[in-house]
Amino acid sequence: xxxxxxxxxxxxxxxPVEVVYLKQEEKTDELKNKKYYLKTYGCQMxxxxxxxxxxxxENMGAIKTDILEEADIAILNTCAVRENAHDKVFGYLGxxxxxxxxxxxxxxxxxxxxxxxxxxxxxxxxRHPYVDIVFGxxxxxxxxxxxxxxxxxxxxxxxxxxxxxxxxIPYKRDSKVSAWVNIMYGCDKFCTYCIVPYTRGKxxxxxxxxxxxxxxDLVNNGYLEVTLLGQNVNAYGKDIxxxxxxxxxxxNVAKTGIKRLRFVxxxxxxxxxxxxxxxxxxxxxxxYIHLPLQSGSSRILKLMGRRYTKExxxxxxxxxxEAVPNxxxxxxIIVGFPQESEEDFLETLDVxxxxxxxxxxTFIYSPREGTPAAKMQDNISLLEKEERLQRLxxxxxxxxxKNNQKYLNKIVKVLVTEVSQKDNNKVCGYTExxxxxxxxxxxxxxxxxxxxxxxxxxxxxxxxxxx
Ligand code: SAH
Ligand code: SF4
Ligand code: F3S
Numbered sequence: 001x002x003x004x005x006x007x008x009x010x011x012x013x014x015x016p017v018e019v020v021y022l023k024q025e026e027k028t029d030e031l032k033n034k035k036y037y038l039k040t041y042g043c044q045m046x047x048x049x050x051x052x053x054x055x056x057x058e059n060m061g062a063i064k065t066d067i068l069e070e071a072d073i074a075i076l077n078t079c080a081v082r083e084n085a086h087d088k089v090f091g092y093l094g095x096x097x098x099x100x101x102x103x104x105x106x107x108x109x110x111x112x113x114x115x116x117x118x119x120x121x122x123x124x125x126x127r128h129p130y131v132d133i134v135f136g137x138x139x140x141x142x143x144x145x146x147x148x149x150x151x152x153x154x155x156x157x158x159x160x161x162x163x164x165x166x167x168x169i170p171y172k173r174d175s176k177v178s179a180w181v182n183i184m185y186g187c188d189k190f191c192t193y194c195i196v197p198y199t200r201g202k203x204x205x206x207x208x209x210x211x212x213x214x215x216x217d218l219v220n221n222g223y224l225e226v227t228l229l230g231q232n233v234n235a236y237g238k239d240i241x242x243x244x245x246x247x248x249x250x251x252n253v254a255k256t257g258i259k260r261l262r263f264v265x266x267x268x269x270x271x272x273x274x275x276x277x278x279x280x281x282x283x284x285x286x287x288y289i290h291l292p293l294q295s296g297s298s299r300i301l302k303l304m305g306r307r308y309t310k311e312x313x314x315x316x317x318x319x320x321x322e323a324v325p326n327x328x329x330x331x332x333i334i335v336g337f338p339q340e341s342e343e344d345f346l347e348t349l350d351v352x353x354x355x356x357x358x359x360x361x362t363f364i365y366s367p368r369e370g371t372p373a374a375k376m377q378d379n380i381s382l383l384e385k386e387e388r389l390q391r392l393x394x395x396x397x398x399x400x401x402k403n404n405q406k407y408l409n410k411i412v413k414v415l416v417t418e419v420s421q422k423d424n425n426k427v428c429g430y431t432e433x434x435x436x437x438x439x440x441x442x443x444x445x446x447x448x449x450x451x452x453x454x455x456x457x458x459x460x461x462x463x464x465x466x467x
């Protein structure tokens with residue numbers, strides 16, 4: 001394994017992890033009248049990190065723009081989970097390079113998971129000299145310092161080892177009603193295909209007292225919904241002596257009185273009965289669980305290092321369905337993992353048929369350099385992988401549609417978050433089960449939880465009207 005790399009640009013930070021309480025960031029005017037453009041790839045973790053990036057830039061006086069051509073600073077917050085994530089970033093960089101030829105003062109920054117990858121820093125140094133600042137997932141809070149120190153010379157500062165847990169991080173939250181809250185960083189699971197433990201480092205839980213304080217503040221500021229974030233939320237606390245379990249944390253957060261509580265992502269291996277009981281007990285814990293399957297074949301699950309069998313997964317799935325009325329369960333599935341036979345793939349289809357998921361994110365396996373699976377013989381043709389993906393998607397979509405039809409003419413509660421992108425007369429938001437609904441309702445419903453009658457059900461969204 002050659003990740004993470006410890007070349008000269010990468011500095012080790014001290015281990016073990018400490019909690020560092022940052023001072024409140026001062027407002028400065030280094031970037032007064034400057035516009036920043038921020039593009040985010042990848043998962044919710046990156047979306048939330050971008051809220052931190054935005055806060056740092058705005059604290060320095062910059063203003064956000066959605067138009068790249070207008071920007072003085074362009075930041076690409078990248079993802080490395082699959083090869084196509086890379087291709088997208090380098091494709092987009094081409095556009096930034098072209099703009100820099102017109103506006104030589106444009107500052108181009110790359111951060112996020114790709115920056116943490118072995119070859120990427122060298123690739124940027126040798127092939128993309130027009131990129132100005134590169135930093136990683138472990139030093140996002142240093143963005144103001146990097147900008148201040150930037151002196152027209154490529155500046156690269158990527159730590160190879162995870163740093164401390166930082167508290168009092170500033171966030172410019174995208175929503176005034178729904179907030180992301182990190183409960184942990186990193187991941188210790190090392191699924192054999194996955195690059196995340198390398199790009200995000202080892203698991204570091206925040207102290208429960210800090211998490212609950214942040215959520216109490218959000219409740220006091222009018223937030224109605226909180227989503228607890230982590231690559232493996234239900235392993236919460238295992239890395240700290242005498243810390244609460246995830247089930248206890250969930251219960252304590254539910255007691256803050258937040259109207260809607262969600263969490264992503266839970267690993268089936270860490271899913272306890274205690275957790276199921278807490279989810280069933282509190283009305284403000286939403287009946288929605290993302291429970292990644294990855295494969296339905298116990299043989300492939302073993303090669304993936306997932307720590308459960310097909311039968312164990314199904315047992316857990318049924319236990320949750322029985323204990324939590326009307327729960328929606330979604331999943332992630334990878335097709336074409338090395339050595340996946342037609343029989344293995346049929347096992348995956350069998351689990352999908354048994355679970356009738358509300359929806360599923362489906363992916364073709366993408367070898368990531370430095371992970372154990374990348375050394376396994378990849379003996380399935382791309383054509384075959386694509387064909388499996390298509391068969392899987394057809395099945396998944398049929399169940400998404402079937403599940404959505406159940407809501408026709410029913411009344412559901414929707415937390416309205418924005419104007420519908422499809423129709424200016426409509427607003428949109430999510431039900432308790434995480435169904436996207438476009439609602440015929442006035443714009444002043446934004447930020448409220450309203451009762452909606454469902455008038456049409458499609459595979460990927462519902463339509464409704466306010467009652
Ligand atoms: N921590 C979460 C999700 C991590 S990444 C979990 O454990 O479920 C999100 C999804 O990307 C994964 O669930 C997996 O389905 C997919 N993924 C990760 N690595 C991949 C790879 N190398 N090729 C294809 N899909 C991958
Ligand atoms: Fe990756 Fe597995 Fe960790 Fe999820 S649990 S982030 S798939 S290593
Ligand atoms: Fe991608 Fe990093 Fe998230 S690799 S999926 S942005 S943790």
